[in-house]
Amino acid sequence: MIGWLLVSKVLVSISFVVGLSLVAERVSPRVAGILAGYPLGAAISLFFIGIENGREFAAQGAVYTLGGLSASLVFVYFYYRVSSKVRRWELLASTLAAIVGFLVAAKVLIQIDLGLVKACLVTIGCIFLFYYLFRKIPNVMVKEKVNFTLAVLAFRAIMAALIILIVTGSAKWVGPNWAGVLSAFPVTLFPLLVLIHIAYGREQVHTIIKNFPLGLGALIVYVTTVRFTYPAIGVGLGTAWSFVAATLYLIIFSSLTSRAAKRKMAIR
Numbered sequence: 219m220i221g222w223l224l225v226s227k228v229l230v231s232i233s234f235v236v237g238l239s240l241v242a243e244r245v246s247p248r249v250a251g252i253l254a255g256y257p258l259g260a261a262i263s264l265f266f267i268g269i270e271n272g273r274e275f276a277a278q279g280a281v282y283t284l285g286g287l288s289a290s291l292v293f294v295y296f297y298y299r300v301s302s303k304v305r306r307w308e309l310l311a312s313t314l315a316a317i318v319g320f321l322v323a324a325k326v327l328i329q330i331d332l333g334l335v336k337a338c339l340v341t342i343g344c345i346f347l348f349y350y351l352f353r354k355i356p357n358v359m360v361k362e363k364v365n366f367t368l369a370v371l372a373f374r375a376i377m378a379a380l381i382i383l384i385v386t387g388s389a390k391w392v393g394p395n396w397a398g399v400l401s402a403f404p405v406t407l408f409p410l411l412v413l414i415h416i417a418y419g420r421e422q423v424h425t426i427i428k429n430f431p432l433g434l435g436a437l438i439v440y441v442t443t444v445r446f447t448y449p450a451i452g453v454g455l456g457t458a459w460s461f462v463a464a465t466l467y468l469i470i471f472s473s474l475t476s477r478a479a480k481r482k483m484a485i486r
């Protein structure tokens with residue numbers, strides 16, 4: 219059982235991170251930024267936390283995952299600010315600042331008695347705040363593709379798998395609240411930022427960061443659905459229905475933003 223869970227965590231994590239990186243390179247960093255808000259890392263974490271610690275444990279933690287999404291926004295904000303200013307050891311400084319920012323924000327959230335409504339309001343408020351702060355970042359396309367080497371794929375795999383293993387493995391020791399907040403850590407986005415930063419530079423990374431808040435609505439829908447479905451119908455079916463809800467949100471969101479863009483072009 220333990221061996222199956224370990225292998226499953228590694229394989230699922232690898233698949234998601236490699237997939238997002240492909241989108242960033244084959245489609246655009248903007249699309250990758252929006253999809254980074256899709257319930258990937260949080261879904262993996264909550265699913266395995268539920269399998270290992272029970273549906274009620276995961277459902278309780280989901281409330282703090284919802285609030286913890288604001289900490290993930292703090293993460294990308296610190297990454298953006300430091301990478302914009304620092305030139306020496308830029309990648310390392312940006313990474314360390316982002317992780318520290320996330321942990322500080324997580325510590326603050328843990329001190330708050332979060333209910334579902336309060337957690338939702340905190341995160342929605344942060345989405346609007348950081349979307350405003352990122353509004354002037356230009357959308358930059360990837361011009362020259364970097365070949366996928368075994369070393370690059372191994373790096374993606376190791377980073378994603380390690381983060382998932384740490385978050386899910388520590389759940390029973392830190393309790394549902396901390397486990398929930400840690401599940402909001404940008405598991406798939408973080409390796410993506412590092413890889414795109416190394417391959418293309420800060421401009422493409424900033425494009426991903428700019429569009430990250432736009433996709434978080436799907437995570438809000440997903441985590442809220444988990445809160446109600448896990449106790450009612452179990453982890454497996456609850457995960458499936460939560461993905462359905464998040465996907466419907468993204469379809470509606472994409473349709474609305476596409477129409478808005480067409481109107482804007484028509485006015486011009």
